[in-house]
Amino acid sequence: MKHIASAIYFSFGFLFYFLQCFGGIYAPPFMSFIIFLFFCAGFAYFLSAIRSSKQSGE
Numbered sequence: 001m002k003h004i005a006s007a008i009y010f011s012f013g014f015l016f017y018f019l020q021c022f023g024g025i026y027a028p029p030f031m032s033f034i035i036f037l038f039f040c041a042g043f044a045y046f047l048s049a050i051r052s053s054k055q056s057g058e
Helices: 002-021 031-056
Strands: none
Touching: 002 031
């Protein structure tokens, strides 16, 4: 399940990243920090999923 959460966080990060310059929409100044947090959360869940799969022997 952690790999699904990781994919969701990455997809929201990319969505917010691509919407920054979309058709006259101007992102607030802290938007890049929010995008960074989404990518960090996705990466953390991805590493956690890899670690738990290695421990269970899958």
